[in-house]
Amino acid sequence: MRFEISKVLDAIEGRVCTDPSLARAVLDLAEVIRYQNLDSGRPASLLRLGMVIDALARELEEDSVPVYAVVHRALLSDADLTSNERMVVRRWADDGLVEVLDNPGDRMLEVADLLGLPVLSRARFDGLRGRFPWLVEQPGRVLAPVPGAGGPVFIAHVGGGNVPVAGSRSPAGAKLLARQWRCPEPGCALFGGGGGGGAFADLARVDRAPAGQPPPSLRNGVPICPRHGARLGDAGPRPRTEVLAVRIGGMVRRRFVLTEGQPVLVGRAPDQQGGIVLGQWLNDEARRWISRSHLRFELRATAPGRGAASDAPSWSGRGEVIVTDVSTNGSGIRPGGSMAEPDRVPLSPQQSRALAARDMVELYPGVQVGRAEDLPTGAPFTPTSVMAEAPTMAMRLPRP
Ligand SMILES: [Zn+2]
Numbered sequence: 001m002r003f004e005i006s007k008v009l010d011a012i013e014g015r016v017c018t019d020p021s022l023a024r025a026v027l028d029l030a031e032v033i034r035y036q037n038l039d040s041g042r043p044a045s046l047l048r049l050g051m052v053i054d055a056l057a058r059e060l061e062e063d064s065v066p067v068y069a070v071v072h073r074a075l076l077s078d079a080d081l082t083s084n085e086r087m088v089v090r091r092w093a094d095d096g097l098v099e100v101l102d103n104p105g106d107r108m109l110e111v112a113d114l115l116g117l118p119v120l121s122r123a124r125f126d127g128l129r130g131r132f133p134w135l136v137e138q139p140g141r142v143l144a145p146v147p148g149a150g151g152p153v154f155i156a157h158v159g160g161g162n163v164p165v166a167g168s169r170s171p172a173g174a175k176l177l178a179r180q181w182r183c184p185e186p187g188c189a190l191f192g193g194g195g196g197g198g199a200f201a202d203l204a205r206v207d208r209a210p211a212g213q214p215p216p217s218l219r220n221g222v223p224i225c226p227r228h229g230a231r232l233g234d235a236g237p238r239p240r241t242e243v244l245a246v247r248i249g250g251m252v253r254r255r256f257v258l259t260e261g262q263p264v265l266v267g268r269a270p271d272q273q274g275g276i277v278l279g280q281w282l283n284d285e286a287r288r289w290i291s292r293s294h295l296r297f298e299l300r301a302t303a304p305g306r307g308a309a310s311d312a313p314s315w316s317g318r319g320e321v322i323v324t325d326v327s328t329n330g331s332g333i334r335p336g337g338s339m340a341e342p343d344r345v346p347l348s349p350q351q352s353r354a355l356a357a358r359d360m361v362e363l364y365p366g367v368q369v370g371r372a373e374d375l376p377t378g379a380p381f382t383p384t385s386v387m388a389e390a391p392t393m394a395m396r397l398p399r400p
Pocket of ligand 1: 183184185188189190191225226227228229230
């Protein structure tokens with residue numbers, strides 16, 4: 001039993017991150033963990049986080065939706081958690097997967113404001129509506145998890161809907177996220193120095209690009225480390241990024257960040273740290289067709305003269321997504337996202353192409369990669385539960 005619980009906790013670990021491009025909602029870990037009514041279980045349980053993440057995946061109709069968790073420091077030694085759970089939360093803290101704070105205060109709302117994320121909380125935040133007008137103006141920005149028949153469901157504080165709604169990054173957030181920041185505190189897990197290691201030592205597990213630094217906290221307009229309260233140093237422009245998504249059988253299975261100058265391989269089981277593994281979602285036919293490494297994606301700066309002036313921050317230009325087929329069997333391009341067969345353009349092995357607006361690459365019928373904002377999700381499938389002990393599921397794909 002203990003062994004299975006650790007596997008579940010490992011799966012949950014893959015769904016917590018402070019990457020501004022990947023997190024889909026903000027929550028207060030202590031609140032979720034202590035929400036006893038959710039399952040009428042122990043006073044504190046880390047498994048409730050998995051239940052809330054599953055609920056989020058159901059509402060967004062996507063697999064693998066990560067949450068941005070703000071954690072009160074006291075939780076690291078909370079006696080109501082099992083020793084195993086405490087160890088896991090400490091590991092998340094050390095790896096910068098969660099934000100550990102001495103006094104979380106309104107940091108959860110600040111993150112939601114800077115990143116434009118929905119908030120999952122039962123709190124009403126009455127005193128903060130002046131500072132964060134979206135609390136009342138945008139239905140679906142704050143939802144309370146409540147017990148439901150098949151696990152938690154959400155109820156919006158305003159408007160009464162069930163689906164978390166993202167806003168847009170605040171102007172301050174856009175400005176902060178254009179730069180990289182460095183905390184003077186040695187070994188800071190959130191804003192570690194440029195010496196390598198630290199927060200980015202284990203990219204494969206953390207699943208975060210180096211461009212995935214969390215948003216600093218703002219105090220009187222000055223960026224500070226939310227963990228240490230220290231003023232952050234400007235470490236130069238943040239690399240340009242683009243969020244891509246993998247859609248299989250009509251549902252987005254995961255998103256990933258493409259960072260300028262760091263190509264990413266996608267395939268059945270690519271031999272690259274940080275490569276995107278599709279094997280667990282494929283049926284036998286698709287597995288035979290799709291190579292271990294099938295596609296390589298790269299983000300390139302657009303040619304000078306196109307787009308913004310040279311002194312503009314790098315994020316203002318979109319960059320160009322280049323796809324190269326590195327497979328045995330080839331792929332296809334769906335121009336503008338068209339699913340009509342005559343529109344499909346073959347992409348032969350070793351061929352490259354820049355993705356135009358809404359273009360998708362198809363590795364095999366029903367297996368597509370494109371910009372996350374261009375890939376509608378949904379489909380008559382239920383997202384894979386993060387609580388499942390072994391999250392493997394062979395999809396039945398449409399026939400070629
Ligand atoms: Zn720090």
